[in-house]
Amino acid sequence: MILKLRSLIPFLLAGILAISMQSCFNGDDYDFDKLSDKIDWTPNMIVPVGYGTYSLWYLLNQHEANPADQTITLDAEGMLHIKYMEEDIFSYNIDEVLNFPNQDAIDLSYSLSSFGIGVPYSPLLTYSKTDQIQIITGNTGNIGIKLYELDLNADIRFVLSNPLNTTVELSVSIPNGTAGGNLINETYTLTPYETDHIETLNLANLNLTFNTPFTTNNDIDITFDIDIKDNASHIISSTGDLGINLTVQNINFQLAKGDFGNQIITLDAGNFDMNVDFWDDIEGDYQFADPRINLIMENSVGVPFQINADITGYASDGSSAALNPDALQPAYPDKVSATNPLTIDAISETITYDKNNSNIVDLMALPPSDRLEYFGNIALNPAGAIAPTPTTPNIISNSSAINVDIEIDVPLDFTATNLMLRDTVNDIDISDADKIMNAAVVIVTENGYPLDVTIDKIYFTDAAYHVIDSISDNQVIEAASVFTSGANIGEVDPASVKEVEHKIQLNQSQIKNLNQTKNLIINAGVSTENDGVPVKLKGDYELKFTLSVQAQIDLNN
Structure with a gap:
């Protein structure tokens, strides 16, 4: 999600570089009426840099042609989810009972x-x-x-x-x-x-x-x-x-x-990486509204049991958070099959850890960008379960087993404040900046995303990444509003999507320092507003933009 939005930032800044490049575009396809002339000086060069329409679904999956590699998925209602499946996270066979x-x-x-x-x-x-x-x-x-x-x-x-x-x-x-x-x-x-x-x-x-x-x-x-x-x-x-x-x-x-007594069976510990790339590129505060961990169980052990398992997430910086789930007592088979006295009726069940019975909101807000570790035990015949008797016995066969897969499902339904994204544009070569008298980047947007994106700083650096100069700005792409009540709460209100023009003007010092600039480091912030109502990201939300650079060139130099 945010990783892909982050990839738009170079487009928004590309106009700074366009004055030193040959621009190739089809003029018949470009809407020149959206190129602004509302500046305080008269440009003698207007360069249309780019335009496009980007759905969230495209931005999130443009590099994942194979559906099996897609961490981001769509549900039946078009909502975006982070989904991850790990098979056989917990299992034990009958020899342990x-x-x-x-x-x-x-x-x-x-x-x-x-x-x-x-x-x-x-x-x-x-x-x-x-x-x-x-x-x-x-x-x-x-x-x-x-x-x-x-x-x-x-x-x-x-x-x-x-x-x-x-x-x-x-x-x-x-x-x-x-x-x-x-x-x-x-x-x-x-x-x-x-x-x-x-x-x-x-x-x-x-x-x-x-x-x-x-x-x-x-x-x-x-x-x-x-x-x-x-x-x-x-x-x-x-x-x-x-x-x-x-x-x-x-x-x-x-x-x-x-x-079979009050046995405690220790489960094999392990770890996995959800492979959510954008978690490595963000800082700040955000919370998903309704993340869930589903334990998908196949159980043919006819013994009441309690899962005492935990998952600890680790961020790339070493910080951690634990799931701390409530202990759960899933269903279990309680009879021998009538047609085959040597077979136990298996139970298929999905139990869910959510915000009501675990610390999953904090776990996913960490975020677990490095790994998730799992461990724990299963207690047979726990307190509160039906006690075995000759008429209600524990029942197992030689093929009985419990196998548990884990599915992590994080709907992209969240709130964010002070969320900072970083990106770097490398290998910039601007040799004729001394001919530029004035310059500005003009962006016309129609933002159907419920996300405010602001460029906090753009740093000009030399080849060794020493900062030469910077641009400060506070508003580039304004969020579409979402419904704050009713059946569509959190979804974008289409009536709020409007065309907005924004200009970033370079001062003389910044223009002069373009000659020495080899890299741009961009810090951008993302936030959600709407009085704390979580925003829901849907795959068909679109961002439309046109981007131009306007410059006043010294034609005598």
């Missing part, structure tokens, strides 16, 4: 010491025992995750030893589990005195219901039925315990329901 490390081996050996040196065989020599297996979760500090139900693929590796002098059949069952919809019951045969017998129970599409009351131990029952067979001597003796050592392994969970 729930994961299963390698499980510990569990010793469930069964004492058979009652057999001693031998007892007669009886068909009643059968035994049953039920033990618990703990499923260990791998989250930091094991912070109190309670599992209610788990769908997974897994193996159970058994190392079995038979201390008896006869064959033993060992049946394994999991009372609160099914595999592929079927009850789990597998029988293994151990020969007399067999040690380190290895078996693997493959459990595909395993559904487990955990023991109640639910605890952070995450226990499930496992039952062993021991059937002792007869032998030739019909005497059963034992040398120790029936060895039962097991390890749950190769856990690949598909769906989990439970209470």
Whole structure:
């Protein structure tokens, strides 16, 4: 916006240089009636320098032919916006909520010491025992995750030893589990005195219901039925315990329901540059009326959460401002899809940080010309959220994730005071200034922009940028007025757009110093008035101007 308006300043000053140049233009297209003769001396040279009509949309995007490179965009109503998108600014996957490390081996050996040196065989020599297996979760500090139900693929590796002098059949069952919809019951045969017998129970599409009351131990029952067979001597003796050592392994969970605790997940920090060029070329005070940061979320983690994230902007001079947003609790999926029990219904949501819930106005007024840095965390099951219970559990699948894109949208709806723009015109060569007796630049404008542009100073410098002289002025392009109430508040009132003529006259010292001038440094100010009503910049606002230089030349020299 302002960068492009800034590019008009050389046009407004080009008349100073035109007296030393060949001017090429089509006289049939130039409106000579707008070339002023209202000066106090009689010119003998009038040079039409330029004319044109510039829409704001053209000025802001004339160098960006590719729409993907355009930081400035138009909305459906023709309003101009600064827009920027950064993908995957925040994300986390399911491993950060729930994961299963390698499980510990569990010793469930069964004492058979009652057999001693031998007892007669009886068909009643059968035994049953039920033990618990703990499923260990791998989250930091094991912070109190309670599992209610788990769908997974897994193996159970058994190392079995038979201390008896006869064959033993060992049946394994999991009372609160099914595999592929079927009850789990597998029988293994151990020969007399067999040690380190290895078996693997493959459990595909395993559904487990955990023991109640639910605890952070995450226990499930496992039952062993021991059937002792007869032998030739019909005497059963034992040398120790029936060895039962097991390890749950190769856990690949598909769906989990439970209470996943009050976890804090740290988000990856990063930074980006919005690439708004004009922020590097302005100084002063301005505020955008309604900037917004949209967090565009795809969420398939069925756990209530709170985003505690912040963004800090840094200006080119090192100053900074923080967004300081309110903590927000977005929506989350709370049920398993009815058509696929292993899939969670994803939630698409956009949450917005604006002037009502953050410090975004000050952040964008900084301006963040250097970079924006983001950081923060996500709190699971925060205070105030629905507490997980067996009927309202946290729900996640092995493909659950949260991905957040950021969209920054700054409508060019703002107020500005003391806004200073700077520009430099280099490599000026004026060798015949001694022939000029009087000179003036005359500008005729029809300004449809709601911006007052004043040239504060024009500095004449030598090749080393040492100031030789300067021109002071206080009014070049007057703003169009805007509506201060009603439906069109902030927009230009077309009836206020008028043709205005303005003249900048050079004094004798300034004319004399043109011979030494190699560069011009221009300081211009931009401001909005309208009793503090923010002005809205629309793409079809136009600035029309004609520019001429009038000079009185010493024809005898």
